[in-house]
Amino acid sequence: MEDTLHPTYLKSSSLLTSHWAGTNLFFRFQNQEKSRSRWGVSSTRGQIHHIEIVVSDLKKSSEFYGNLLAWLGYRRILDEKEEAGWSLENRSIYLSQGKDRFVHHGYHRKRVGLNHIAFVADSKGLVDTFYKDYLLPKKVPVLYGGPRERPEYTRGYYSVYFEDPDRLKLELAYVPR
Numbered sequence: 001m002e003d004t005l006h007p008t009y010l011k012s013s014s015l016l017t018s019h020w021a022g023t024n025l026f027f028r029f030q031n032q033e034k035s036r037s038r039w040g041v042s043s044t045r046g047q048i049h050h051i052e053i054v055v056s057d058l059k060k061s062s063e064f065y066g067n068l069l070a071w072l073g074y075r076r077i078l079d080e081k082e083e084a085g086w087s088l089e090n091r092s093i094y095l096s097q098g099k100d101r102f103v104h105h106g107y108h109r110k111r112v113g114l115n116h117i118a119f120v121a122d123s124k125g126l127v128d129t130f131y132k133d134y135l136l137p138k139k140v141p142v143l144y145g146g147p148r149e150r151p152e153y154t155r156g157y158y159s160v161y162f163e164d165p166d167r168l169k170l171e172l173a174y175v176p177r
Contacts, residue, residue: 050085050092051117053168056103058082060165061095064140068170069093071134072119107166116161116169124158124174131160143169 055061062084066076069086077092078085085094109115121127124147131147134140143161150157159173 048091050094052094052096053164054098054102055095055164056098056106056166058084058095058097064165065093065095067138068134071130107168109167109169114168116171118159118171118173121159121172121174127158127160127172127174130172135160135162141167 053061053065062079065084065086069088070076072088074086074088074093076085077087078094082097083094085092087093121130127147131142135142141163143163147158147160150159154175156176157173159171161169161171164170
């Protein structure tokens with residue numbers, strides 16, 4: 001079995017899927033056999049390999065993402081002076097230190113670019129556990145009042161939004177199949 005990303009097949013061991021909804025990018029990484037094109041040929045074309053996030057303070061962000069991603073099952077694969085990285089099932093998230101001339105502008109999700117990154121939870125209970133046992137004790141800024149149903153997205157959608165040290169919006173979401 002090979003680790004691949006395919007938006008059609010969802011497995012309970014998945015942590016992260018991909019689809020575009022406006023400016024919101026949502027990922028689900030999953031462990032499954034190679035995806036098949038409409039002609040039946042194995043293909044990995046178009047699948048997300050990695051994400052790189054430029055941060056204003058690598059030390060602070062690396063600690064934040066290191067704890068978060070470890071909680072989600074990622075392992076650290078890179079720890080350098082100006083870069084850090086984590087991997088889960090051959091999908092990676094990297095941080096790189098922003099250049100001084102750019103970081104003073106700061107991040108804002110309403111500007112052109114990425115709005116947020118959503119990680120998939122296997123259940124509503126996992127979202128609640130993450131909120132109570134991870135976000136609150138670590139005093140991570142939680143948005144929109146905490147975990148709740150979001151029927152405006154899809155039936156049964158349940159998530160919590162929170163921010164990284166640069167105020168990039170993140171989400172842990174349960175999405176029923």
